[in-house]
Amino acid sequence: MICFILIALVPLLGLLAAQLVVILESRNPEKTASWLAIFATWPIFGWILYILFGCSPRKAKLFRLKHLPGSRLPQLSIRQKEELSSEDIFFQEGSTASKRLARLLLQSGFAPLSRNNRVTVLTNGEEKFNALLRDLESAQDHIHMEYYIFRADQIGKEIQALLIRKSRSGAKVRMVFDGLGSRHLPKVFLQDLTEAGIEIGWFFPLHFPQLIGTLNYRNHRKLVVIDGKTGYLGGINVGDEYLSRDPKYGFWRDTHLRLEGESVQTMQETFLNDWYFITQEEITEERYYPRLEPGRETLTQVIAGGPDSKPESMKELFFTILATAQKEILLTTPYFIPDESMIMALKSAALSGITVKVLVQGKPDHKISYLASSSYYEDLLSAGVEIYQYQKGILHSKVLTVDEQICIVGSANFDIRSFQLDFELSAMLYSSELAVKLNRNFKQDLTDSLQIDREEHANRSLWQKMKEANARLLSPLL
16 A cells, blocks of 8 residues: 555656746746646656756856857957947948847847858758868868768768868868767767867767756757858758658758858857867967958858857847748748747738748658647648648758848757757848848749648647647657
């Protein structure tokens, strides 16, 4: 009898303890409610999930030494914010919305504006890797590379061989891998890199007990800087699936950017900050910030969002850009798990007469995320938001364009994880030319998509709704 009582009390005690911890952490009400729902549904399993993914009392201490001493970005951002307030040297008359976004990013994201940029949109893995391999081959001084996922498959080995050759010829090569996303890299693959003089840093490797309190924070960036002059960012990791070579996934639809000019120096600082956080090595030599020749003017801000800054800069950016829309919002995101503020922003735009179209996965690579996304559709559809599911293959692009004037391309999804937990890298482009090109790509993708019918979606089976509801409970983790 006593044993039975003890067994019965274990889930209850676990639930009460978990509730107390979450409430004392002073989370926002929405996230607190999500965790309490998890505890109520899975008392013991929920407690384990919370220890691994939700417990974040160490956050301030954890990221206290995240940035290089004397970092250039805060000082430059403060100076540019003053210039925007007095004599605006970046925007023309009538650019109130763009100026508002720029000021927000200068304030909360330390994302300097730069005009001397050439930006190329790369559609899919073939364009990205063809361009990247050419640029890596031409590197003279250094190569800095940072990826969430890096695989030792065909494209991974091709890049590895090129980097080894460049390192042995005198270029300085540094690489950062995420401890979760790149955990399957073989030891021999890494050993070949280090023996060639390539320096490797791991972002929160999966070592017990350190992973408790750090497992939920991931480096989701896809960043390459070559000689301080050329950079790459976007949604494409290093792996054969991104070249549509994996039969499990089939065709892979993605978007990446190649940048030349001043914006690359913000990417450089982002990499060196991450390198400092991992290794405590301060790299400040001027060789990493070379003088640049005047080039084509594309006004750009590179945003390095993450949990190391108190403001949720990536979330604030998406919310503000949605609020500034006048005519049209086109959003492409594979993982669509918004919080209440983002749902309200999309609904408000649609209800006010703005065309709002959201393109999401129709063939999922992560089933739980796919189910959780589906649980948000009914509310949005009722407000007039158009939702499309991509059918040609795996959709992985992360793109937002507004009014064919401004656009965001990067690694950040439209989900809670990208807004609050992951280290992301995206570019805000104040360019109607690039926005028009990205809109053309969006409209082409719609020809390979199916629009979700509001009535048909509302009448889906009870079993389907239950699966979606359970997946939605896990939204703080997805």
